[in-house]
Amino acid sequence: MEDQVKSLKQYAKEAKKRLKEGFWQKCSKNLQEEITRAEKAGIPASKVRDYYAKKVSDNIKRENDDGEDFYLKVKGLLDSEGEVPDALGRLTDKEYFDSLSYDEKQRYTLSLSENYLKAVERYKREKAFEINA
Numbered sequence: 001m002e003d004q005v006k007s008l009k010q011y012a013k014e015a016k017k018r019l020k021e022g023f024w025q026k027c028s029k030n031l032q033e034e035i036t037r038a039e040k041a042g043i044p045a046s047k048v049r050d051y052y053a054k055k056v057s058d059n060i061k062r063e064n065d066d067g068e069d070f071y072l073k074v075k076g077l078l079d080s081e082g083e084v085p086d087a088l089g090r091l092t093d094k095e096y097f098d099s100l101s102y103d104e105k106q107r108y109t110l111s112l113s114e115n116y117l118k119a120v121e122r123y124k125r126e127k128a129f130e131i132n133a
Helices: 008-020 023-041 045-061 067-082 087-091 094-098 104-129
Strands: none
Touching: 008 023, 023 045, 045 104, 067 087, 067 104, 087 104, 094 104
């Protein structure tokens, strides 16, 4: 993974693009719709606002992030089989893992575990606010 530091100019371009495309208007409209649905389902509006604020923030932060692919793998696993004890084994890239030294394997496993826990937390947050229309 290549860590690329964005300049202020790049952040400004991305923000301007969001404004031009009506990103914030869509967010506002979606938020109001979800609040209405949540109130009908008995979920407090404040929790919905907090959830969507975090969701929009995460969405902006990961516009060009590989973490989304990993999350989709975890989501697929959780949707199909739930939380399984060998999840890390299923998510491990075997060829890459076999090419690593012992220390690198430890770091890879720790990183994979950390990313898996974040993905499960996100999955649970999203499922908690998934409201059937």
